[in-house]
Amino acid sequence: MSKGLSTVPAAEGLEGIVAAHTVLSDVDGQAGRLTLRGYAVEDLAHRAGFEDVAHLLLDGFFDALPSGLAPALGAARVRAFAEVAALDENLAKRDPVEAVRALIARLPDGDGLDTALLLIAAPAVFTPAVLRVAAGQQPVAPDPSLSHAADMLRMTRGVPATDGEARALDAYLVTVCDHGLNASTFAARVVASTRAGLTSAVLAGLSALKGPLHGGAPGPVIEMLDAIGAPDNAEAWILKALARGERLMGFGHRIYRVRDPRADALKAAIRQLAQTSTTVPGRLAFAEAVERAALRILRERKPDRALETNVEFYTALLLEALGLPPASFTCVFAMGRTAGWIAHAREQLATGKLVRPQSVYVGPRTKAAA
Ligand code: ACO
Secondary structure, eight states: OOGGGGGSOOOGGGTTOOOOOOSSEEEETTTTEEEETTEEHHHHHHHOOHHHHHHHHHTTTSTTOOSSOHHHHHHHHHHHHGGGGGOOHHHHTSOHHHHHHHHHHTSOOOOSHHHHHHHHHHHHHHHHHHHHHHTTOOOOOOOTTSOHHHHHHHHHHSSOOOHHHHHHHHHHHHHHSOBTBOHHHHHHHHHHHTTOOHHHHHHHHHHHHTSTTTTTOHHHHHHHHHHHOSGGGHHHHHHHHHHTTOOOTTBOOSSOSSOOHHHHHHHHHHHHHHTTOSSHHHHHHHHHHHHHHHHHHHHHHOTTSOOOBOHHHHHHHHHHHTTOOGGGHHHHHHHHHHHHHHHHHHHHHHHTOOOOOOOOOOSOOOOOOO
């Protein structure tokens, strides 16, 4: 290492470092805006399906991308289901994200469209199979004629979802499918830059997503809400958690200094679901009371750091309202985000450049061997 480097301060957590140029998504943390290839995420969540937005992300990164992705993605779900034969009860009883990751790890590496579609299909097929086998039930085969969201819910439950439920999951998948250079996307780009293949890049993304500071937060959001139990308990519970040095799951973000726009897109989807549910309106009102208490206390405790509601808070409520178990939430997140990881991996590959930053050695100087 050159001597000069030791005087350069390390950007811990790479905060503020630009590591890629992307045409895929623009995260404007000051304005609280997320734009996917020129479209506001709220508009896409409201008007487009997951297949349309996955197409939007992949467009230009693959030759012969079909104009509508739904049939090809349906066929890819059928191909992915062949892998479910490798799922036994022991694997299914692991943390679902570990079981899904193990099944994805069996898929061959490649850089082409077939591999990409198989990888996008994989979490939607493997997650229901893992949940069902863990519960002693038979996996349900995909129906390629359904939308990705509707088929995932049907494979999970064994019976079709309502249109409203499928639309709500669709809105969720659109909302989370890409988000700049978040930790999992960066991990996927690093691996892609070594030319290891898309399966390796997706596995890296999924492994980063798993952590509770990233995509592993919504399960703990449910634990927090359940532990609080009633609106009147919120303040005391939150104060105790902060006194123990804990973080409130579903709050804070590295980039957003105002409200995470995805939280509002998801809240709109939950409000739609609430119209046909007897339980969702009460749960939503309770969660909003907890959110108000958390934001007030975080503002008092951390006046210099804007800590607002992030996507994971309303993710938890939406996926819970769809009857999905909290242990599966990270896998459902991966269902959407895999499209983003793959587009980023292809974009990184196109640069032809290996990602290889530097470290500054601060350990002991060379010592004579004893
Ligand atoms: N609850 C309480 N305090 C918090 C929270 C929180 N949710 N988030 C940040 N802080 C505090 C930190 O303790 C730290 O305080 P300190 O300066 O006194 O040590 C300060 O705010 C800054 O925290 P950093 O970790 O430096 O902030 P960063 O921007 O790197 O963190 C993160 C972002 C990891 C998301 C953080 O806000 C967090 O841990 N949130 C809870 C987990 C969560 O919701 N994750 C999902 C994020 S969205 C996604 O990844 C899809």
